[in-house]
Amino acid sequence: MDRDKPILAARDLGVSFLRADGSAVVALRDVCLEVFPGEFLCILGRSGHGKTTLLNIVAGLLRAQHGELRVMDRLVTGPGTDRGVIFQQDAVFPWMRVEENVAFGLRFRNITKRERLEIAREHLALVGLSSVARAWPRELSGGMRARVAIAAVFANDPPILLADEPFGALDYVTRRQLQAVLRDLWRRTGKTVLFVTHDVDEAMMLGTRVIVVKNGGIAEDRIIDLPMPRSDDDIATPEGLALKHLFLHHIGLE
């Protein structure tokens, strides 16, 4: 794959919604964005400013009212196996065992059941869940279910991974552990990641690039030129702190 050619290109994307009182609210206005293969792009912003709307359009779960979105030169008209999604909400199917959840996407790719389960077990091992492969999701904690979701998406091997605040509902320690899991899998596989978050530290810890979405538009677009994998100390450098203040300013905290 040509690393200089965008894997995802959005041009003038716009969408608005109708409120209950009949007035319209613009969720995204004329968004132009290019994402390159292997990038870990964090989409940072406050709630209600259009981050999730942008991600849903990229996922094909929502159609833009104007503009154009291309993924690997193909026009996006709906969801596709080239884009795996991890939602904030727990989407792991409660009626399937853990390994069946991870193998779910492979059902639609002409892979035998035996191979599907093998791939699922490999990915469960990568997220540290080999011991609960035959468990029901209800027997797992929220953090473990988030790991199942990560394993399921990676098992399906999409070139692009979309994550919508996947760790937003988890406690601090679990969140940090899962950030490390996701970062390691990204480094290992070289996938392109679009990661929505409202947490500046999370964006700076994970992203190779951060865009700030504000009032439906992109207010800032920065490459994070800090070593990877990052520690808290890497972010506390003068360059890191300058970027952090810039992002905090954009989300209205400074």
Add this chain to the structure above:
Amino acid sequence: MRFRQMPRLSGSAPLGLRTAGVDHRANQAKFRQDLLNGLYTGAGIALFFAFWWLTASQLPRSRLVTPLEAGQDLWANFVYSPRLGVFGLGSVGYGTLLLYTVSNVVTGMIAGGAVGILIGIASARLTLLRLVVNPIVLVLGTVPVLVAAPLFLLWFGVVPFTQVLLVAFYSAVMMVLFSQRAAENMNPIYERWALTFGAGLTDRVRHILIPGTVPEIIGGLRITLASAWGLEIFAEILGAPSGIGQAIKALTNISNVPGLLACVIIVAATAILTDILLVVLARRITGWV
């Protein structure tokens, strides 16, 4: 600064790992709870029979007999009851008539339930179908059985098909509503996630909608089954070639209180048994709940 390591609580397992000790204790606790639940259920049944016995002892035999007398009548007439032959039911007992009733209820429930579940689930996702189906179902659902049963008898005659159709009709109407609600109540995140894996419509119905709605649909099936017994017996009383409803009709004509109560017991026991079977089946299917 040094922190003293806290000792692990007795029996606690590391996060996400299950141990034999924890499993054993959990099973013991579940067994104790099941035993206690069984005792309470037994106490409820005993209380009911005690109340019945006490009431029967205060009333003349022509009004109410004791549970023991009803049980004796049931035992004596289960295989063969000469008095039922007088009413043209042939050489049958309560057992044979019950078989007819059970087969009608089961056939009607399976046919009506299958149609209702399919329409209910499909209409929850296909707006056009829902717009067409809902008014029809709501109108049909309000037709009282007192009106529907004689009409079915007039249209189809005194044949088993009439009762089966009546049970199927009401089961289908109820199951459309239960299944539609179950599908609407299911969290849309599951279908959205399946979509992102490339699941098509039939895949989503097969792997997401059907398994995801099963627990609520089984709840609906239990309610529908409970009402199906009443419907079937009412239809049989009105006119049928056989069935426990015909026995009730005959025994009412000769004011045979022990026989009537025996019929009530046998129908109630069968209804409870089928409900238990459904619950056991549901537990096997929905082990994930």
